[in-house]
Structures are given as structure tokens and as C-alpha cells.
Amino acid sequence: MKQAVSLKGIKEGYQLIIPASASLRSVLEELTELKTQLKKDAHANHQIRFFVKTGDRRLNEEEQKQIIQIVEDDYFKIDSFESNVVSIEKALEWHNQSSPTLEVRNVRSGQLLQTEGDLLLIGDVHPGGTVRATGSIFIIGQFKGIAHAGFAGKENAVVVANFRYNAQVRVGDNVHIIEQKESDEGHTDESEFVYVNDLHIIEISPLEQLKVIRPEIGKYAGGLT
Amino acid sequence: MGKAIVVTSGKGGVGKTTSTANIGTALALQGEKVCLVDMDIGLRNLDVILGLENRIIYDIIDVVEGRAKLHQAIIKDKRFNDQLFLLPAAQHADKNAINEEQMIELIGELKKDYDYVLIDCPAGIEQGFKNSIAAADDAILVTTPEISAIRDADRIIGLIEQTPIKAPRLIINRIRKGMMERGDVMDIDEITRHLSVELLGIIFEDDEVVRSSNKGNPVVLDPDHISSQGYRNIARRILGDTVPLMTLKEEKKTIWQKIFGKK
Incomplete structure (x- = not known):
């Protein structure tokens, strides 16, 4: 034999x-x-x-x-x-961790949108609505609700949105209240991002800084690590 | 086979019952056979607005619990020639006295006989609301320009989106022209865009609504009032007509109109 x-x-x-x-x-x-x-x-x-x-x-x-x-x-x-193969379960886990979820909808009052990994939301978050992701959150639309990035504890997650309305941002265990900007004075129509700095304090920075502060975003390798 | 439309709002006091009575009456005036169903069990008042309070013998709970046949409980509005009917709510029961399956069966029965079944939903999002939307094919959302009503409307749209009902259509009720023009409240465009639903119609604040409701006559019966016109337009839009939106602008009388007393 x-x-x-x-x-x-x-x-x-x-x-x-x-x-x-x-x-x-x-x-x-x-x-x-x-x-x-x-x-x-x-x-x-x-x-x-x-x-x-x-x-x-x-x-x-x-x-x-x-x-x-x-x-x-x-x-x-x-x-x-x-082995050369992985289980579908494991593969999905990697996939969800490494590829952002795309959602095109409005998150209304009382609704909760929750995803594994990063979330790209095209649509508004209404007052009373919540978006939550284990990774970072990117919002294209009016953001007036609650965004919770890295809710499973990932402190290097960020929230990218236009912070001009009353809203609340959470990253990991940190909470930040955003007050509506009065009149046009000092407000930009541009997006900014919220992150937790080295002192574990939430900070808002202009989007240009994202690449400097979180260079790893957008460079996910995924897979067997 | 008729169509069941639920009239809902989330917040109380924005004019669900008044809107149900008036839209129903307007549809009846257009020649449709309409049945109004009061789901506000325990706090019924659709019958009062229609002036049918003293005619109630059986109610919806009597029907569900088998004490009466459906046709026995339904009240005919004598002002119309077999066009408008009411299935009254029970006063001595609560919202848990009926469930979703019973509702679906009941409304299914009614849809066989009527062109339109309008369901007057109670305020809130508890059992009464769930019952009301369970059997509906379509939803009309009533809000006022107040932020609290709009917030609740937003929640309701979210809840309705989870059901097979297609997106609800919006009625903005009790609009005070002056306040809206001055920007004290959100304007029609802002509200519609914020809620991102189709606008079905607008109703201007009108004392006559309360006055005629108190007499048991829906305001829509008298075509001269601005609110009546709003409800008639809504009824026509439900029937599929294209009707332009009423203008917000306060008409300023010219000096000649003042002199000659023209409108």
C-alpha cells in the first residue's frame, strides 16, 4: 500500500x-x-x-x-x-473585521444600527438614533444622534462626521458631547474626526490630521494574523 | 378589496382622530365607501367628533369576543348615503383586550365590504399601536411643526419601516402661518426632508376645526374653511389625483380689495 x-x-x-x-x-x-x-x-x-x-x-x-x-x-x-483552508465562520470573522460595512439608510429615533468592524453610513443619524461599530464609524450625512465607535473596547477607533449639530460621540469607554454650533461663526461644513488621544481624552481634529494620527486606518491587511 | 390605512403619530394631541374623521368624511364625499375604526380602546373619541356617540350599541371588543356580529357593531353615518361607517372602540376594556391576529382578521373582513378602512391609532407605541399597524396596508403619519411631535414621528417611521407597510405618508397639521414664516418652527420643507417621507398634505391651524368637532360635524363638510380645503386635498391625493400644495404666504389685501371688501 x-x-x-x-x-x-x-x-x-x-x-x-x-x-x-x-x-x-x-x-x-x-x-x-x-x-x-x-x-x-x-x-x-x-x-x-x-x-x-x-x-x-x-x-x-x-x-x-x-x-x-x-x-x-x-x-x-x-x-x-x-492547513490551506479556514472555516466559513472564521473567514467571515476576518472579512467583517477587515472590510467596512456599507449602509445606505437613515437611522431614525430609537433605532440602533450595529456592525462588526468599520461602518460607512451614507444617510442621516436622526436625534435619538444610534450607530455602533466595533471598529471606526464614517458618516456621510447629517449626524444628530449617537455614534459609538470601538464599542467592544477598541480605543484606536475613530468617528468621522460633520459635527455641526447636537450629537454625542463615544469611542470605547469615552463619551464626548457635541454642542450645536451657533450661527455660521466658526463652523465649517467640513468633516472632522473624533479620536481618543494618548492621554485617553477624546479630541476632535480636522480630517487632514487623520492620516497623521491614525495612519493604520485604510491599510487593513486582514486574514491570517 | 379595499385598502386599510392607519392614521398614526406617536405623540398624542397632534390630531390623529380629527384627521381620521375628516379624511374619512372627505373620502366619503368623493363617493368612496369608508369605514373608520377607532382603535383607541378605553379612550374612544372618534365617535364624538363624528357626532355618533349616542348610537353606539356594540363595540370592537364585543365583536372580537363574539358578543356581537361585525355588522351589528358598525354604525352608519346618516349624513351620507351609505358612504361612511364607524366601528367604535370599547370604553370598558384596555388595549390588550385585542391582539394582532384578531385585528388582521377583523380588518380583512372589513376590506371586503369597504373601499377604504381608516384605522385611528392610539398615541404611544405599545400594544394599541402594534394592533393598529398589524392590519394596515398603508400608513398616514400626522405631525405638527413642533419638535417633540417630529421626534416621535421619526420613531414611528422607524417602527413602520420594520413592517411590510410601505413608507408612510406625512400630514403636517396645525401649521401657524405666521410662526412658520418667521422661522419660529421648522418649515414644511425642513420637516419633510428631515423625516424623508412623502408629504401627503398640510393643514393650517383653524379654530373652526375645534368648533365643528364640538358640534359633532367634521370640518371638512363645510368647504369654505382653510382646514377643510386641506383635508379635501388630502383625500384627493389618496385617491391618486395630483393636487398642488396650498401656499403658505399670507395674502396681503391691496388697497382696492380693502375698499371694495373683496377677498
Whole structure:
């Protein structure tokens, strides 16, 4: 019978390559065999590290434990399990973290718009309406309600909007009240952004400063990190 | 198959009941067969405005609980030739005496016989409101130019958006021309833009509304009043006509008009 599991030496130790097409049971059998073989051949008195590569198969925790049980002992150690695939759940989590949610609507009094990751809202936030995101919030429209960025605790989130009406901004645990600007004096029609500075105090800055203060925004890598 | 329209506002006292009575009457005047349903159980007063208080024998709760047949509870308005009817609310029950399913069944029954079923919604967003919107195909939102009424209207639109009802249409009630012109209150454009809903009509503040309601005659019966004209326009828009909005500008009399006493 052709061997499914193959062993490849690398600098750090050994790669244990388990093809996705092989059935788990035969893999486990082969591993047991391999283990005894290796045990015989091994003269080393230092620890040998294994990196398990499972190709297009994802092993669940139970399966990983089985393999660990077979392979690991005083000298053999499994360093990591790696596969080319991720679960849809995990993928969605990454996706939601790294790509902003686009919403085109008005958030009315009493409504709550909540998203994972960043939120780009095209529409108004009416008085009494709330937008909430685990990441940053960008509002294109009149902002008169409550915006809560980084509500799960991400303090480096920001809120970008035109702060000319009565409103409230929260970033993480910090709250900032925005008073309506009287008449035209001193108000700009331009957007600004709210962030938490190094002293944990909420501050409003002109939009030009965003790149300086939060250079990471707009450069999300996403994925396996 | 008729159409059920709920008249709602969120805030109390903005003119839901008055608007229901007048729009219903105006639709009846246009030749439609209309049934008004008072959902303000425990605090009924649509019957009073229509002048039908003394004719109530059975009410909506009697129908729901099987003590009366639907046609027994419905009151006919004698001023119209089989055009306008009222299903009165109960006075000795509360808003929880009826639920959404019963409402849907009841209104479904009524829609078979009437062109328009207007539901007068109670103030608030509790069970009475939920019952009222449960069976409606369409919604009319009444507000006044006051900020508190507008805020509540905004909340109501948000709640209605979560139902299958398409976006409600707006009536701005009790507009005081002078105040609006001076900018003391939000103007019609501002309110409509803020709430971002379609404007169905505007009603100017008019003492005659209260005066005629007190007599049990909806103001819309007398075409000479400015509020009556507003309600008639709204009824025509509901029927699909295109009617221009009444102007806000206070007409200034020229010296010749003053001399000759023309309007």
C-alpha cells in the first residue's frame, strides 16, 4: 500500500504532510507505524519539532488531539497544525473585521444600527438614533444622534462626521458631547474626526490630521494574523 | 378589496382622530365607501367628533369576543348615503383586550365590504399601536411643526419601516402661518426632508376645526374653511389625483380689495 503521510526535513525540524485525500483512520495507523519507525532510527537526544501540514483539510480539535497523542512524547513535539483552508465562520470573522460595512439608510429615533468592524453610513443619524461599530464609524450625512465607535473596547477607533449639530460621540469607554454650533461663526461644513488621544481624552481634529494620527486606518491587511 | 390605512403619530394631541374623521368624511364625499375604526380602546373619541356617540350599541371588543356580529357593531353615518361607517372602540376594556391576529382578521373582513378602512391609532407605541399597524396596508403619519411631535414621528417611521407597510405618508397639521414664516418652527420643507417621507398634505391651524368637532360635524363638510380645503386635498391625493400644495404666504389685501371688501 502506498504511503499517504510523508515526512520532509526542514531547518526547524520535520514537516508532517497529511494529504486531504487520505482517510483519517489510515493516517492515524500510518502515523503510529511511522512513530515506531522513527523511534528506532532516532539517535538524537534533543527535542525534534514537527510541523503538521494538512493541505485542504481542516482537522478539528478532537482530531488534532488524536494525532498529538500518537506523535508526541519526551522527544517529539508537534509545533503547529497548518492547513490551506479556514472555516466559513472564521473567514467571515476576518472579512467583517477587515472590510467596512456599507449602509445606505437613515437611522431614525430609537433605532440602533450595529456592525462588526468599520461602518460607512451614507444617510442621516436622526436625534435619538444610534450607530455602533466595533471598529471606526464614517458618516456621510447629517449626524444628530449617537455614534459609538470601538464599542467592544477598541480605543484606536475613530468617528468621522460633520459635527455641526447636537450629537454625542463615544469611542470605547469615552463619551464626548457635541454642542450645536451657533450661527455660521466658526463652523465649517467640513468633516472632522473624533479620536481618543494618548492621554485617553477624546479630541476632535480636522480630517487632514487623520492620516497623521491614525495612519493604520485604510491599510487593513486582514486574514491570517 | 379595499385598502386599510392607519392614521398614526406617536405623540398624542397632534390630531390623529380629527384627521381620521375628516379624511374619512372627505373620502366619503368623493363617493368612496369608508369605514373608520377607532382603535383607541378605553379612550374612544372618534365617535364624538363624528357626532355618533349616542348610537353606539356594540363595540370592537364585543365583536372580537363574539358578543356581537361585525355588522351589528358598525354604525352608519346618516349624513351620507351609505358612504361612511364607524366601528367604535370599547370604553370598558384596555388595549390588550385585542391582539394582532384578531385585528388582521377583523380588518380583512372589513376590506371586503369597504373601499377604504381608516384605522385611528392610539398615541404611544405599545400594544394599541402594534394592533393598529398589524392590519394596515398603508400608513398616514400626522405631525405638527413642533419638535417633540417630529421626534416621535421619526420613531414611528422607524417602527413602520420594520413592517411590510410601505413608507408612510406625512400630514403636517396645525401649521401657524405666521410662526412658520418667521422661522419660529421648522418649515414644511425642513420637516419633510428631515423625516424623508412623502408629504401627503398640510393643514393650517383653524379654530373652526375645534368648533365643528364640538358640534359633532367634521370640518371638512363645510368647504369654505382653510382646514377643510386641506383635508379635501388630502383625500384627493389618496385617491391618486395630483393636487398642488396650498401656499403658505399670507395674502396681503391691496388697497382696492380693502375698499371694495373683496377677498
